[in-house]
Amino acid sequence: MAKAEITETSVICKAFDAVNFAVAVSDVKEHIRKVNREFLRLHGISSKECAGKTFYQFIVPEDRIRLRRELQKALRKGSSHVCFRVRGLRKNGEVFPAEIDFSIVKVKGKARLLVEVVRDITRQSFIEEQLKKRTKELMALMKSGTEMLQTQDLRKRLQVIAEAIRGLGWRRVVISVRDENLEPTSPEDIVTAGLTPEEVEFLWKNRPPGKVWRERFGPEFQRFRIGEFYYLPWSDPWVRKKFTKGVVPSRIPPEEMVDWDPQDMLYAPLRVPGGRIVGILSVDDPVDGRRPTRESLAPLELFLHQAAVAIENAQLIKDLQAAKDFVSRIMEQSPLGILVFDKNGTCISINKTGLRIFGIQSSSEVAGCFNLFRHKGLIRTGLLKAFKRAYAGETVFCERDFSIPKAHGKKGKRILALRIFPVLDEKGAIQSVVELCEDITERKMLENKVREYAEQLELKVEERTRELLELEKKYETVVENANDGIAIFQDNVFVFVNKRLTEMTGYSRKEYIGKPMFQHVPEPYRTQVKRLIQRISKKKPKHLGPFTVKVLTKDGREIFVEVNSTLIEYENKPAILAVMRDVTERLRMQKELENAQRLATIGELAASIGHDLRNPLTGISGAVYYLKMKLAGKMDAKIREMFEIIENDVKYANRIVNDLLDFSREIRLKPSKISISKIVNEVLSETKIPTNLKVINAAEEAHVAILDECKMKRVFHNIVRNAIQAMPKGGTLKITSKKSRGLIKISFQDTGVGIPKKHLDKIFTPLFTTKAKGVGLGLSICKRIVEAHGGRITVQSKVGEGTCFTVILPVEPKKVEGGEESWMKSREYSLSMMMPAYVES
Structure with missing residues (x-):
């Protein structure tokens, strides 16, 4: 029997140790008699360290007196079970929240043992604390919602929310209302709690622009996101670099914080259900000094939605009131x-x-x-x-x-x-x-009167229209039959031209209307015309002109026109009216007159010089002849060479004198019928041809014309001599003739050095020469002789390839008064030889 009891006691002890709760058995004097393993583990002690101690020694001293008093009170009342919450104490001094259930074991009505069940309620206490906190937060939310319903003023509503958030453990709260660009429109849009007026003013002056806030809600900041909030720790180097300005310094010293830095930032957008951001919430300086977590921020997210809805509702109310006022004003006005x-x-x-x-x-x-x-x-x-x-x-x-x-x-x-x-x-x-x-009573009366007036006015309008049509026909007749070309430009484009302008240029009206005016002006002169147009546009003179300009004709010619212009209104738009007169022939005649006067002066001077030089040249020639006769048998080679030089220079000077005298005289022709080929042959036979030069005479024997043989020989001789001088290193001179439509064309084509393009226009100009010797009258006299025969002379040349002179003569020139010997004053210049065209105002 004793052995069975021992076995049962052993089983009970094992079961006692197997209990998951810490259990201790004490006597009524509060000394511990028995503890299980969980009790030893909970307090971090061994069974020896537990022997002889009271259970009060495993409770913090501050709770021992209270527990002893409450327990004695329960024993006096005869209670069998009591429960207390105290702070347990481990061997290492660590304190933990504990709940102790006391069961009182009685024998014959008297308390004999105390069974203590100790539970570590650390987790339970944390949950209860969080539950209290959430309850407090929800109560604050409900309270703020109730207070918000009592006012429609947005700023007051947001102030209620800010104070409620501050009451949840944040020392400083900022709510700012934003427009569609995330910009606050005025300082009144910023609502704060816990900030001084100076800090609020600092916030307004250093507010970031809306685009900065868009970046803060963008992809770059997503790594800092906690739910709806963005937490930017100051310990992050990137954050410190990004936010050096515009942050209100914290007033809380770092030692009061746990893991929150005084410069940390926490903000969130206030979004309405559609996703649009209507404001921004910023909080800092948490009362508990801890960094935020998703759980701790969950209640604040409710305030985010509450604030966003408050802002949206206020805006809707404001818009609704504005719409109501607008409709009311429409009704009343x-x-x-x-x-x-x-x-x-x-x-x-x-x-x-x-x-x-x-x-x-x-x-x-x-x-x-x-x-x-x-x-x-x-x-x-x-x-x-x-x-x-x-x-x-x-x-x-x-x-x-x-x-x-x-x-x-x-x-x-x-x-x-x-x-x-x-x-x-x-x-x-x-x-x-x-x-x-x-x-509409008065309007109807007026309409009746207007109808009467309209009927009368209609008759007057018809009469006036007839008068205007007749006047328009008169103007049209004047404009279309004017001797001058008339054009109207708008934005440098032709909008009207009269008949005379089309006759002057050969272009039709269709080819003018809608086309730019500059395409009818030669390229070198468009810049001057553009300057004139700009001057008209800037200074807006009533009248400009006359000025002369060149215009292009349809057949490629360039004609001079004298233009008078004025600003007008054409079809209710500003326009330029230009009256153009063809002055090509007038300018040509004016130029010829000037040249004739100049040449007459040159001729008189040439005749005077020629006569004055002729006498000394005759004396020099006679003196040379005398000396040669006197020294006939006594001259050596050097003296003969000197005499030859003097004679040749006298001949050259005499030729110049002859040119001057010929240039000054009127040309008189002694025409006779003669073959062109014969004249060419005689010229070639009289000319010394260098051995390195080849001459091809392909002039036709049958080509016969009525001309002055002597003078024409002089023309051909001058051209041939120039060709020989142009081929110092040798070459070919080819002379051909061609008959067509009563004209004979004699061409002299050489393979010489050619004439530069800049000299071609001046080659027939009197006194123009590029040679070291000569006065430049040869080709000018040739031109006069050819034109005296009713012909013309032209030249074509390319440097390095050669030159071709062409003499064009009529087979039978027109007869003039004076019999066989007749003369005509040649035109020294034609329009093609004029100086470059110009525009002058």
């Missing part, structure tokens, strides 16, 4: 009478204009007491059909004569224009009917 009827036909609103039209003193006489279908006062029975159509969904326009009753202060007939239309709700059902009315 409308020049039309406006009457609104509900769906039952009762007038619910009338504006001031409506009262005035119907002569009603107050809206109370109509609004709420006048019904379309029960009264016959203002609205006559004949108008009920129109209202019934409006209540059926139609829009009705009509005019009605009204007899205003005496009861409304205005007597007499009035004519009203009415528009009656239904107003539908979102489901398409008729909500009300609106009547717009306008008193």
Whole structure:
């Protein structure tokens, strides 16, 4: 029996140690008699360290007295079970929250043992603490919601939210209202809690622009996101670099913080359900000094949505009130009478204009007491059909004569224009009917008068139109038959040309109209014309001109026109009227006259010089002849060479004198019928041809013309001599003739050095030469001789390839008065030899 009891006791001890709770058994004197393993583990002690101690020694001293007093009280009352919450104490001094259940074991009615069950409630305490915190936060949310409902002022609503968030453990709170660009429009848009006025002013002055906030809500900051919030720790180097300015310094010393840095940032966007951001919430300086977590920020997210909805509702209320005020202003300021009827036909609103039209003193006489279908006062029975159509969904326009009753202060007939239309709700059902009315009595009277005046005016207009058409025909006749070209430009484009301008240039009207004016001006002169147009546009002179300019004709010619221009209005747009006169022939004759006068002066000078030089040259020639005769047998080679030089220079000087005298004389021709080939042969036989030069005479023997043989030989001789001088290293001179349409063309083509392009225009100009010797009269005299025969001489040349002179002569020149010996004054210059065209104002 004793052995069985021992076994049972052993089993009980094992079961005692297997209990998951810390269990201790004490006597009534509070000394520990037995503890299980969980008790030893919970307090971090061994069974030996537990022997002889009271369970009070495993409780913090501050809780021992209270526990002893409460336990003694329970024993006196005879209680069998009591529970207490105390702070347990481990061997290492660590304190933990604990819950102790005391079970009192009684024997014969007296307490003998105390069974203590100790539970570590650290986790449970944390949950209870969090539950209390959440309850507090929800209560704050409910309280703020209640306070918000008591005001419609947005700033007051946001202040309630800011204070509620501050009450949840954040020392400083900032809520800012933002527009669509995330910009606050005024300092009133910033609501704070816990900030000084100086800090609020600092925030406003250093506010970041909206684009910066968009970046802060962008992808670059997503790594700092906690739910709806963005937490930027100051310990992050990137954050310190990004936010060096515009941050309000914290007033909390770092030693009061746990893991929150005084410069950490926490903010979140205030989003409405559609996702649009209407504001920003920023909080810092947590009371517990800890960094935020998703759990700790969960209640704040409720405030985010509450603040966003508050801002949106305030804006909606503001917009609704603005719309209401706008509609009210429209009603009161409308020049039309406006009457609104509900769906039952009762007038619910009338504006001031409506009262005035119907002569009603107050809206109370109509609004709420006048019904379309029960009264016959203002609205006559004949108008009920129109209202019934409006209540059926139609829009009705009509005019009605009204007899205003005496009861409304205005007597007499009035004519009203009415528009009656239904107003539908979102489901398409008729909500009300609106009547717009306008008193058109005076307008109708005016319309009748205007109609009478219009009939009279129409007759006058017809008469005036006939006069204008006749005047237009006269102007058209004058313009179309004018001797000058007339053009109108708008934006440098032709919009009108007369018949004479088309005759001058050969272009048709279609080829002018709509085309830029500059394409009819030669390229070198467009810049000057553009400057003139710019001057007209800037200074806007009434008249500009006359000035001379070149224009292009359809056949490629360039003609001179004298232009007079003025600014006009053409088809209600600014335009330039230009009157153009062809002055090509006038300028040519003017130039020829100037040249003739100049050449006459040169001729007189040449004749004087020629006569003055002829006598000394004759003396020199005679003296040389005498010395040669005197020294006939005594001259050595050097003396003979010197005499030859003197004789050759005398001949050269004499030739120049002859040229000067020929240039100064009038050309008289002794024409005879002669072959061109014969003249060429005689010239070639009289000319010394270098051995390195080849001459090909292909002139036709049959080509016969009536001309002065001597003078024409001089022309050919001059051309051949020039060709030989142009081929110092040898070459080929080919002479050909061709007969066509009563003309003979004699060409002298050499393979010499050629003539530069810049000299071609001056080659026939008197006194122009590029040679070291000579006065430049040879080709000029040749030109005079050829033109005296009624022909012309031309030249074509390319440097390095050669030159071709062409003499064009008539087979039978025109007979002039004077018999066989006749003369004609040649034209020294033609239009093609004029100086480059110019534009002069």
